[in-house]
Amino acid sequence: MFMLVFIVSSCNLLNSTDDDTAQKDPYNSVRENYDKKGRLVSTISYKDSVPDGLAYNYYQNGNVQAEFNYKKGKKHGEEKVFYENGDLYQVTQYVNGQKWGIQKKYYEGNRLMAEIPFEDNEVVTGLNEYTKSGKQKNKGTKIEFELVDKTAFENKFELKVRLSDGSKAAKFHQYFVDEKHEYVGKTPLETDNGIGTLSYFVGPGKSLVKKIYIVAERKTTLRNLEIFKDSFNLAVVNKKKFY
Secondary structure, eight states: OOOOOOOOOGGGOSEEEEOHHHHHOTTSEEEEEEOTTSOEEEEEEEETTEEEEEEEEEOTTSOEEEEEEEETTEEOEEEEEEOTTSOEEEEEEEETTEEOEEEEEEETTTEEEEEEEEETTEEOSOOEEBOTTSOBOOOSOOEEEEEEEOTTTSSEEEEEEEETTOOSSOEEEEEEEOTTOOEEEEEEOEEETTEEEEEEEOOTTOEEEEEEEEEEEEEOTTSOEEEEEEEEEEEEEOOSOOO
């Protein structure tokens, strides 16, 4: 699969020129930027010297590569990215510079490839992917838990986590919430061959009860980030006697 790379800032360009309006009012204008060969690379609307309004990036053949909108220097509203032949590749919604809502990707020919959910610029659970024939690809996968009792020799329990489809590319984190169940952070799990492990040491005659929150992530064959979340109610007792 090829990659689309586009420039969103005029500071990366080799040369730039402004139209007559820009020369009269360089702080409020539509600026046109060109490469060394004189080809139009981008146009960006400015207000009070800050990107504000519509902006475009262009392929060398003159077709639009990306179309997006700035509001006070930040992306805001709908961004569209196109294949070089003009077909739509991707649509993303921005709110004050952050990705929010469902990002849609398309195969050439405008057939839906993927729906990727974002919140506050982060990918969240709920990815949907489709084949070129329109069949949904990735439904039903979930996190599976396995509790292993090792108290006979080590005074510990191990919680194994894996994806139900056997994916070996998954990485796992334990995430933490406060009293209001709001996210406060995460730590990576030791992961080997698609299986993550958490260890809990419990002394003889002792018990442990807690809720474990797990997030898994992996890259799909279509190069999208897929997120899974689940929890496990841990309740264990080390039945060995304490001497």
